[in-house]
Amino acid sequence: MKPSIYSLTYPQLETWCIDHGFKAFHAKNLFRWLYQKRVDSFNLMSDLSLSLRDALASDFEMKGLIEVEKQVSSDGTRKYLLQLEDLSMVETVLMVQPYGYSVCISSQIGCNMGCAFCASGLIKKSRDVRADEMVRQLLHVQKDLDQDALRVSHMVVMGIGEPFDNYDHVMNTIRILNHDLGLAIGSRHMTVSTCGVPAGIRKFALEPFQVNLAISLHAPNDELRSSIMPINRAFPLKELMSALEFYFKHSNRKVTYEYILLKDVNDSVAHAKELAALIRGQHVYVNLIPYNKVEEQPFEQVTPQQAQRFFETLRKAGITATLRMEHGADIDAACGQLRSKKLKGCQI
Ligand code: SF4
Numbered sequence: 420m421k422p423s424i425y426s427l428t429y430p431q432l433e434t435w436c437i438d439h440g441f442k443a444f445h446a447k448n449l450f451r452w453l454y455q456k457r458v459d460s461f462n463l464m465s466d467l468s469l470s471l472r473d474a475l476a477s478d479f480e481m482k483g484l485i486e487v488e489k490q491v492s493s494d495g496t497r498k499y500l501l502q503l504e505d506l507s508m509v510e511t512v513l514m515v516q517p518y519g520y521s522v523c524i525s526s527q528i529g530c531n532m533g534c535a536f537c538a539s540g541l542i543k544k545s546r547d548v549r550a551d552e553m554v555r556q557l558l559h560v561q562k563d564l565d566q567d568a569l570r571v572s573h574m575v576v577m578g579i580g581e582p583f584d585n586y587d588h589v590m591n592t593i594r595i596l597n598h599d600l601g602l603a604i605g606s607r608h609m610t611v612s613t614c615g616v617p618a619g620i621r622k623f624a625l626e627p628f629q630v631n632l633a634i635s636l637h638a639p640n641d642e643l644r645s646s647i648m649p650i651n652r653a654f655p656l657k658e659l660m661s662a663l664e665f666y667f668k669h670s671n672r673k674v675t676y677e678y679i680l681l682k683d684v685n686d687s688v689a690h691a692k693e694l695a696a697l698i699r700g701q702h703v704y705v706n707l708i709p710y711n712k713v714e715e716q717p718f719e720q721v722t723p724q725q726a727q728r729f730f731e732t733l734r735k736a737g738i739t740a741t742l743r744m745e746h747g748a749d750i751d752a753a754c755g756q757l758r759s760k761k762l763k764g765c766q767i
Pocket of ligand 1: 530531532533536537538539578579580581
């Protein structure tokens, strides 16, 4: 199979042009056709010479992803189940935020991290998602928004998979989507979310771009965190905090802690106080997320009153926090839910 044209960063495209007897500046036009005009065939790139179009077509594929299913929530959230060339499926979500249109992409097919509250963890990882497949997830959503003349302004790598387990492809995705001649999504408008892989955090701290880092924390102590997030057994909080110290020192950037509120598991006032003590003094804020019920999981949704109490306790302790609104509560909103339902359906 030929590689996808969407796998190439701008400098890689320039190198390809030079290596094939064309000028480096042709990459400029090509990038515009791919990401600004968003055509779906080399033949439509009318200001590129026929010989360049032929050379591109003989070296690269230019296919988009196949939409298997799309759910639209009453709050505007759109959830897409997209099929890749090997028939694997990924979930991609568009969220309507007060600050713009944010797309959540998946970085792996399934996930081995086994977080107890996550629908994605129900299906083991079969492979990493390549950079072109992540880029095409976002392009698919952008093309959908094109019909209403809207633009994707933010991107989060927070869907199925652990991004730092697929580090190089995730970084290339960022480089491609961030480029000025492409979709030009600002690096400060991008977020990579990890369940806490210390080596990945340290590496990410040294990257030259200003992409945000989010940590799926979900518990304020080792005992509780290990019981719902197996990664904590390999890398307990002490190691995670040490990697974050390195990150703060080298990047000077703020970190977001994601904290899913699970009824009667991690949502008490005592947990909130313990959390505040754990992260006090760090350059962070906490994103509280009410749990979305997943059929196969034993967890229940927190009450709005309890979520508010948790939030207030953090606030009084001087921790900046937001209590996130649920997105797509009337569709299969939990990460991995749509895909796992579809796969189950296929197996029956
Ligand atoms: S929360 Fe993220 S890391 Fe954990 S199982 Fe789900 S997809 Fe994997």
